[in-house]
Amino acid sequence: MRIRKITLSAILVSLGLILGVIEARIPIFTAIPGGKIGISNIVSLVSLYTLSPTATFVIAILKSLLVSFFSGAPTSFMYSGAGAFLSVLVMLFAKKTFSGRVTAVGVSILGAVSFNLAQVLVATVVVNNINVLRYLPVLCFISAFSGLITGLATNGIWRSVKKCMI
Numbered sequence: 728m729r730i731r732k733i734t735l736s737a738i739l740v741s742l743g744l745i746l747g748v749i750e751a752r753i754p755i756f757t758a759i760p761g762g763k764i765g766i767s768n769i770v771s772l773v774s775l776y777t778l779s780p781t782a783t784f785v786i787a788i789l790k791s792l793l794v795s796f797f798s799g800a801p802t803s804f805m806y807s808g809a810g811a812f813l814s815v816l817v818m819l820f821a822k823k824t825f826s827g828r829v830t831a832v833g834v835s836i837l838g839a840v841s842f843n844l845a846q847v848l849v850a851t852v853v854v855n856n857i858n859v860l861r862y863l864p865v866l867c868f869i870s871a872f873s874g875l876i877t878g879l880a881t882n883g884i885w886r887s888v889k890k891c892m893i
Contacts, residue, residue: 736774736782740789743770747794765839765873767794771815772835772881780819787811809849810842817841831885832878839874840867 746767770790774783791811795804818838821829829837843866851859 732778732782736778736786739770739774739778739786740793743767743786743790744793744797746770747790748797751794751798751800763873765842765870765877766880768814768835768838768842768877769881769884771811771818771838772831772877773885775815775818775822775834776831776885780815783819784812784815787815805853806846806849809845813845814838814842830878831881832875835878835881836871836874839870839877843867843870 744767746769750763750766767790771783771787774786778786788808788811791807792804795801795807815838818834818841821834821837825833844863847859847863847866850862851857
């Protein structure tokens with residue numbers, strides 16, 4: 728069973744890397760810095776519902792680290808790493824606390840919003856300017872939409888994955 732979990736974790740990190748690098752090359756919200764669909768976060772959601780909390784944290788952080796390096800922006804890891812950590816923390820809390828009342832879509836939206844919250848907080852510290860927080864409402868709106876899309880995609884993928892696991 729341990730080998731199966733390690734293999735699944737490696738596959739999820741690899742998929743997250745591939746999706747993240749592809750997404751970094753597709754300018755969807757070019758007018759809004761930091762705005763993206765976040766489709767690579769599907770791997771974090773799948774991990775959240777299939778593996779342990781520790782594995783989910785490791786997968787999310789590794790994905791952020793690898794995407795930062797392979798997309799040619801290693802300094803972006805301080806933003807994405809903080810976002811990954813906070814989003815997994817919030818998603819785990821929501822999944823555990825509101826089990827049965829919040830779907831994967833709701834968990835995804837909470838994760839996406841918290842991801843951007845962490846990024847904006849890091850940016851506020853890095854540039855040493857509290858005015859960066861004014862950008863937060865725009866990013867929260869975009870991240871709620873992105874979280875919705877990611878959550879819906881995860882639901883579809885999860886149904887397929889469950890069929891394969893039976």
